[in-house]
Amino acid sequence: MSTSFTVWSDDPISDSDSDKLDIEIFVDALVDHLRHASQANSSIVYSLVGPWGSGKSSILNLISNSLMESQGGGWSIARFTPWATSSTDGLLQEFFASIISAIPGSSDDARAARAKNKIAKLLEICSPGLKAIPVAGGAASEYAKFFSEQLTERHSWEREFSDASNSLADLNRRVLILVDDIDRLHSSELLELMRVIRLLGRFPGVSYLLAYDEEVLCRNVVAASGGQMSITDARRYLEKIIQYPFYIPPIQQSQIFDLLSDGLDAVVEQTGHSVVEDDGRRISSVARVISRSLGTIRSLNRVLEQVRIDLKPHEPGEVSVVDVFLLALLRHISPEVHDKLREFKSILVNSTAGTRQPVSFATTPGSNVSTVDNLVDLADPGVRADVRLLIGQIFPQAVGQISVEGSANLIRNAQYFDRYIYKKIPEGDVSDSSVRSWLRACEMGEKSAFRVGISGRDSTTQSVIFSKVQQFLQASDFGEAWGHWAFPMLLEALPAVSDQRRGFFTPRELFYQLADEALHNALENVWRSGMPPLCIEDLDPRDIVGMFNSILTTGEEMRPWGGMQKRCLDRLFFYAEENLKAGDSAERRSDIGYFLFLIAESPGVTEVAEYASRVRELIISETVSLDTLASRFVGTRTEMSSGESTLSSFNESGFRHWAPEEITWPEDYNGPIQSGDLSWENRKLFARREATRYPNGFLGFEAE
Incomplete structure (x- = not known):
C-alpha cells in the first residue's frame, strides 16, 4: 500500500496559482470596484457574502494581494479579527490597533506618528463607554449625556474624532480593513462589532470589507435582538451598515464533479485501493445530493479527506x-443518521452476500420494529430526501429495491458491515487478503496453509472464512478449475474445523458445502478420468458424507471415480455395522440411520444388496435385535434457543429397507416417551410407538 500522500489543509489560498475554481475573475471585478469606489475622503463598508467554506478567506487574500500590487498604490491593508477577543475593551483595542497598523510611515514620520497618536487617544476616550452606543437609531440625548459624564477634563469626542480624521486625510492613503468570519461571533459580540464600525470607525479614507455567511449572520442578529427582529428586519439592519454587498458565485456542478473525480483518483492512488466498473454509476445516482451538499470547496475537501482516513486502515x-x-x-x-447505522444493521444488510431478492420492512401501526423510516426521521427535515436517497444507494434492499449483485465487500453484505463502522477488521472477521493468501499458497502446493490459517479460530470467524472462500472461488478469482487443489486443501484442514453451532449452521456444515463444491469442480474439470488416492480411513463417517456427497449420489454411468465411491460406502457401512453390533452401549448419535439410508439410495451401486444381506443375517442370527436396528432410524431435533435435543421422528421407510420381513416385534408400545432421553433404550420404545402396524401382525411391513 502506498504511504505517500498529501493531507488536505483548510488554509486559504494566497495566490492565483492555487485557484482551482477560476475565482480570480470574480476577484478582479471586486478589486476594480474598490479602486473606483473607495476615495481618500470617504469611508465605505463592503461585505463579502458566501456560505461556510465557499472561499471567503481565500478571496480576501487575493483582494489584498491585488490591491497592494496595483500600479499607483495608495492602499494600506489591515486585518481585524473580532472573534479573537473576549471583552469589549479587547474588541476596541483590536479594532484601533488594526487601523493603526495600516498607517504607513517610519517611526520618524511626523504625520504618521500624529495620526497614530490621535487614534490611540480615541481608544482611551471611548473604551469605557462602548456598550452605551445604541445599535441603531435614536438615543442621541442619552449618548451626549453619557459622554458629558465620562469626558471630564477631556477634549470632546467630536473634536478628537475630527483631529484623528484630519490626520488620516493628511496621509492621502486609502485604508482597507478586512474583517473575516464575523458570523463566528456570539450575538452580544456581534452587536459590539456593529457598534464599533457604525459609530466609531467611519474615518475618511478607511473602508471595511466584512466577510460572513448571510444566513448565519442574520440568525445571530435576530438572537441579539432577543427575538424582537425577524430575518427580514436583520437584513434591513445590515443594509444600514453595509453599502456594497458582494456575493460569491456558487461552484458550477461540472466543477464539483471534476474536483470530486480528481480527489477520489488521488485518494485511490494514495491508499492503494481501486475502483470497479460499476462505481461511476453509483456515484452518478446521487448526483443531486452531491450538488446540494458539496457546494463549497471546503465541504468537498472535508469529505474527500474523510474518505482517505477511512480507507487508510x-x-x-x-x-x-x-x-x-x-x-x-x-x-x-x-x-x-450515520451514527445510528449500527443500531439498524438488522434491517439494512443482506444476510447472504449477493442476494437479488427485495426485502420489505413495512410494519403495522404501533409496531416496535425499527424501519428505514425511523432511521431517516433522525435527520433534519431539510435533508431527509437526500438521506433516503443515500440509504437507498448504500442499502438498496432496505428500501425495497432489488439488490444488484456487485462486489462482495459492500457494506450491504452482513459480514462486511462492521468493518465500515469500526474502521478496521473487527473481531470475528478476517481480512480478505489473508484468506486469499492462504488460497494462493495452497494453489501452489502448500495445502497446510489453509489449515494453519483457520486453526484456533472461533466458530464465528471460521464461518466467515468459509463464506469468503466460497465467494472467491465462485467469482473465478482462481480460474475455472480449482477443485483439484482446493479439495485436498480442505481434507487437510478438516481436523481444525469447529463443530460449535452458530445460528442455523455449524462451521463444519458450511465447510461440507464448500468441500462438496470443490469436489464437484474437480470432477468436472481435472478428475474426469479418475480421482487421486485420498486418505479417508481416519475420517468420521459424517465427514465422508459431508465431503464426498457428489460421488455418493452419482449414478453408475458417471463413475470414473467408482473406486472412491466404493471406499466411502464401505467405510460408512463398516461404521454402521459396528454400531449395530455394539447395541445399547454404542456411541449415541443420530446419523447411523442416515448412513444406512444413504447407502441404500446410492444410485447404481451393486454392493447395496451385499450390505443389506449382512444386516439381515445379523438380525436373523440375533446378533442385532430388530429393536436395535429401529432405534438407529429415530431422528432428533435440536432447539436453537436452548441447544437441547429431543426425539423427533422415525424413518420407517429406511428401516423397512434393512429389516428382514420375516422378523416381527413381539409386542406394541403405547406408553409415555421421555422426548429428551436420547438413550438407545428410549429410542427403541419411540420406534415401536411410531411404526405402522399392519393386519398381518408384522411391524413395519405391509402384508402381501
Missing part, C-alpha cells in the same frame, strides 16, 4: 471505495 480490496465515499457523504449531511 484497510488493505486494498477489503472495502468498497464508493461505499466509503457514500458513508462519508451521509455523515457530512446527517451525522445523526
Whole structure:
C-alpha cells in the first residue's frame, strides 16, 4: 500500500496559482470596484457574502494581494479579527490597533506618528463607554449625556474624532480593513462589532470589507435582538451598515464533479485501493445530493479527506471505495443518521452476500420494529430526501429495491458491515487478503496453509472464512478449475474445523458445502478420468458424507471415480455395522440411520444388496435385535434457543429397507416417551410407538 500522500489543509489560498475554481475573475471585478469606489475622503463598508467554506478567506487574500500590487498604490491593508477577543475593551483595542497598523510611515514620520497618536487617544476616550452606543437609531440625548459624564477634563469626542480624521486625510492613503468570519461571533459580540464600525470607525479614507455567511449572520442578529427582529428586519439592519454587498458565485456542478473525480483518483492512488466498473454509476445516482451538499470547496475537501482516513486502515480490496465515499457523504449531511447505522444493521444488510431478492420492512401501526423510516426521521427535515436517497444507494434492499449483485465487500453484505463502522477488521472477521493468501499458497502446493490459517479460530470467524472462500472461488478469482487443489486443501484442514453451532449452521456444515463444491469442480474439470488416492480411513463417517456427497449420489454411468465411491460406502457401512453390533452401549448419535439410508439410495451401486444381506443375517442370527436396528432410524431435533435435543421422528421407510420381513416385534408400545432421553433404550420404545402396524401382525411391513 502506498504511504505517500498529501493531507488536505483548510488554509486559504494566497495566490492565483492555487485557484482551482477560476475565482480570480470574480476577484478582479471586486478589486476594480474598490479602486473606483473607495476615495481618500470617504469611508465605505463592503461585505463579502458566501456560505461556510465557499472561499471567503481565500478571496480576501487575493483582494489584498491585488490591491497592494496595483500600479499607483495608495492602499494600506489591515486585518481585524473580532472573534479573537473576549471583552469589549479587547474588541476596541483590536479594532484601533488594526487601523493603526495600516498607517504607513517610519517611526520618524511626523504625520504618521500624529495620526497614530490621535487614534490611540480615541481608544482611551471611548473604551469605557462602548456598550452605551445604541445599535441603531435614536438615543442621541442619552449618548451626549453619557459622554458629558465620562469626558471630564477631556477634549470632546467630536473634536478628537475630527483631529484623528484630519490626520488620516493628511496621509492621502486609502485604508482597507478586512474583517473575516464575523458570523463566528456570539450575538452580544456581534452587536459590539456593529457598534464599533457604525459609530466609531467611519474615518475618511478607511473602508471595511466584512466577510460572513448571510444566513448565519442574520440568525445571530435576530438572537441579539432577543427575538424582537425577524430575518427580514436583520437584513434591513445590515443594509444600514453595509453599502456594497458582494456575493460569491456558487461552484458550477461540472466543477464539483471534476474536483470530486480528481480527489477520489488521488485518494485511490494514495491508499492503494481501486475502483470497479460499476462505481461511476453509483456515484452518478446521487448526483443531486452531491450538488446540494458539496457546494463549497471546503465541504468537498472535508469529505474527500474523510474518505482517505477511512480507507487508510484497510488493505486494498477489503472495502468498497464508493461505499466509503457514500458513508462519508451521509455523515457530512446527517451525522445523526450515520451514527445510528449500527443500531439498524438488522434491517439494512443482506444476510447472504449477493442476494437479488427485495426485502420489505413495512410494519403495522404501533409496531416496535425499527424501519428505514425511523432511521431517516433522525435527520433534519431539510435533508431527509437526500438521506433516503443515500440509504437507498448504500442499502438498496432496505428500501425495497432489488439488490444488484456487485462486489462482495459492500457494506450491504452482513459480514462486511462492521468493518465500515469500526474502521478496521473487527473481531470475528478476517481480512480478505489473508484468506486469499492462504488460497494462493495452497494453489501452489502448500495445502497446510489453509489449515494453519483457520486453526484456533472461533466458530464465528471460521464461518466467515468459509463464506469468503466460497465467494472467491465462485467469482473465478482462481480460474475455472480449482477443485483439484482446493479439495485436498480442505481434507487437510478438516481436523481444525469447529463443530460449535452458530445460528442455523455449524462451521463444519458450511465447510461440507464448500468441500462438496470443490469436489464437484474437480470432477468436472481435472478428475474426469479418475480421482487421486485420498486418505479417508481416519475420517468420521459424517465427514465422508459431508465431503464426498457428489460421488455418493452419482449414478453408475458417471463413475470414473467408482473406486472412491466404493471406499466411502464401505467405510460408512463398516461404521454402521459396528454400531449395530455394539447395541445399547454404542456411541449415541443420530446419523447411523442416515448412513444406512444413504447407502441404500446410492444410485447404481451393486454392493447395496451385499450390505443389506449382512444386516439381515445379523438380525436373523440375533446378533442385532430388530429393536436395535429401529432405534438407529429415530431422528432428533435440536432447539436453537436452548441447544437441547429431543426425539423427533422415525424413518420407517429406511428401516423397512434393512429389516428382514420375516422378523416381527413381539409386542406394541403405547406408553409415555421421555422426548429428551436420547438413550438407545428410549429410542427403541419411540420406534415401536411410531411404526405402522399392519393386519398381518408384522411391524413395519405391509402384508402381501
